[in-house]
Amino acid sequence: MPKISVDLDPEELERLNDYAKTQGVSTRSLAHKVLMSEVDRAAFLGAARGAYSVALAAVEDAPEGLR
Secondary structure, three states: OOOOOOOOOHHHHHHHHHHHHHHOOOHHHHHHHHHHHHHHHHHHHHHHHHHHHHHHHHHOOOOHHHO
16 A cells, blocks of 8 residues: 655654544544545535636526525
8 A cells, every 4th residue: 555754753743643642543544534634625625616606607697686
């Protein structure tokens, strides 16, 4: 399975490990969850931006009270 490496100083790694422990997951699982959440968030926001412009175009000719 492909892997990535992230350089952390000892204090950052300690903080990360401590936080993962409070969440009841491994540091690896936490890192995977955080990275994939960011990718999913970015995809959602991109789709929302596109949907917003489509919705505005769909109602641009509607009477003022119906927009």
